Amino acid sequence: MTEATYRGTATVAREMELIRRVAAGDRRAFEELYHLYHRRMARFLTRLTHRYDVAEEVINDTFWVVWRKAGDFRGESAPSTWILGIAYRKARSAFRANARRPEENLEVLPDVLTHETPATGAELRDWLGQALDALPVEQRMAVQLCYELGHSCEEIAAIMNCPVNTVKTRLFHARAKLQRLLPQLAEPRTGTAP
Amino acid sequence: MRAPLGHEESWLQLPWLANGRLSGELRAEVEAHVHGCSDCALELEAQRTLCRTLQSPDTVTYAPAPSLRKLLQRLDAEPAPRRETLRRREVRRAWRPPGLAWAATFVLTVGLGLLVAGTYHWSQPLYVTATRPAAAPTVLHVAFERSLPVGEVGEVLQRAGARVVEGEGGSDVFGVVPADTGAAPAGRAQLRALAARLRRDPRVRWIEPLASDAQPEP
Numbered sequence: 001m002t003e004a005t006y007r008g009t010a011t012v013a014r015e016m017e018l019i020r021r022v023a024a025g026d027r028r029a030f031e032e033l034y035h036l037y038h039r040r041m042a043r044f045l046t047r048l049t050h051r052y053d054v055a056e057e058v059i060n061d062t063f064w065v066v067w068r069k070a071g072d073f074r075g076e077s078a079p080s081t082w083i084l085g086i087a088y089r090k091a092r093s094a095f096r097a098n099a100r101r102p103e104e105n106l107e108v109l110p111d112v113l114t115h116e117t118p119a120t121g122a123e124l125r126d127w128l129g130q131a132l133d134a135l136p137v138e139q140r141m142a143v144q145l146c147y148e149l150g151h152s153c154e155e156i157a158a159i160m161n162c163p164v165n166t167v168k169t170r171l172f173h174a175r176a177k178l179q180r181l182l183p184q185l186a187e188p189r190t191g192t193a194p
Numbered sequence: 195m196r197a198p199l200g201h202e203e204s205w206l207q208l209p210w211l212a213n214g215r216l217s218g219e220l221r222a223e224v225e226a227h228v229h230g231c232s233d234c235a236l237e238l239e240a241q242r243t244l245c246r247t248l249q250s251p252d253t254v255t256y257a258p259a260p261s262l263r264k265l266l267q268r269l270d271a272e273p274a275p276r277r278e279t280l281r282r283r284e285v286r287r288a289w290r291p292p293g294l295a296w297a298a299t300f301v302l303t304v305g306l307g308l309l310v311a312g313t314y315h316w317s318q319p320l321y322v323t324a325t326r327p328a329a330a331p332t333v334l335h336v337a338f339e340r341s342l343p344v345g346e347v348g349e350v351l352q353r354a355g356a357r358v359v360e361g362e363g364g365s366d367v368f369g370v371v372p373a374d375t376g377a378a379p380a381g382r383a384q385l386r387a388l389a390a391r392l393r394r395d396p397r398v399r400w401i402e403p404l405a406s407d408a409q410p411e412p
């Protein structure tokens with residue numbers, strides 16, 4: 001698994017400690033936490049909005065809240081769940097204000113994006129990016145939180161502030177649509193190196 | 195014994211079997227179902243492809259430094275957030291460091307020595323600090339009994355009308371101001387009154403004397 005996916009207990013403990021120090025006004029800890037999250041959030045949000053400037057704005061709005069509210073973090077969830085929950089709310093507003101509407105994409109997308117077998121992982125990633133654009137934003141975020149960032153169903157529910165059954169339903173519909181747009185997803189493959 | 199997991203529930207759980215986030219019993223149940231269900235087995239493959247594709251290394255490098263710089267400028271331009279809640283929580287873990295505790299003990303000893311020598315006025319605190327800030331103090335530094343539970347620290351501060359404004363992680367010395375001063379810096383008289391209120395509580399272990407308290411008032 002890549003660094004983007006679920007991280008172990010030691011990482012969680014380290015981030016807890018960083019948040020505790022941020023709560024005490026420690027700028028170094030804040031910068032360290034920012035660096036830990038910037039890359040995966042930048043990728044997640046750029047994929048979502050197609051705009052790095054919007055991604056950057058969401059990241060900074062999120063960490064502005066982290067700086068101010070670290071003292072309220074009770075450790076009842078993992079730090080990543082807390083931080084991404086803030087990012088989710090910021091991203092949703094930013095997405096609505098800035099991004100293309102999925103409905104617009106639906107009109108231009110064919111039933112099946114391509115029947116070709118992607119030659120490389122990069123090609124498949126491009127196709128998948130287009131297919132993701134066809135999904136309503138809540139489904140897209142659930143997809144990215146699950147497959148890209150590797151969160152559990154319960155964590156996604158906490159991040160998106162919804163019941164676990166809603167997460168399952170969102171993914172169920174997203175999967176059906178992705179499968180229809182990209183039938184190649186179900187074809188057994190040996191690797192998707194870029 | 196529970197009934198085996200049905201196709202529908204297994205299907206719903208496949209994303210987390212693919213991303214490695216199903217644990218224990220549920221994972222075993224889904225795996226057992228997938229083993230005997232070709233539809234789920236095929237879908238699991240698709241789910242794994244999704245994971246691999248969305249997690250594959252980026253072709254873009256995101257540089258955090260310029261973004262962080264913007265954010266820090268923004269934080270600098272705004273008033274500091276209230277750090278009250280966390281300070282109290284921090285107390286729980288803050289009773290260990292020997293450095294400042296040792297210093298406080300040393301300072302107390304010096305203070306007692308002075309008292310015995312009769313050079314110290316009775317109403318003055320039983321300690322002095324070796325280094326004293328030149329500027330007028332705006333914050334009062336205090337330490338509590340080490341065994342004091344966090345709830346009681348909060349209670350002591352509340353009863354004395356104090357609000358915590360400083361306290362680095364790892365230290366057991368807190369910077370407090372009168373709770374009713376708001377954003378304005380506390381005056382010397384207010385700090386002195388607060389120190390007197392805190393001193394009445396036996397759970398307060400140490401209070402840094404105000405610069406002006408070391409000498410008689412003019």
Ligand SMILES: [Zn+2]
Pocket residue numbers: 200201202204205227228231232233234
């Ligand atoms: Zn099945």
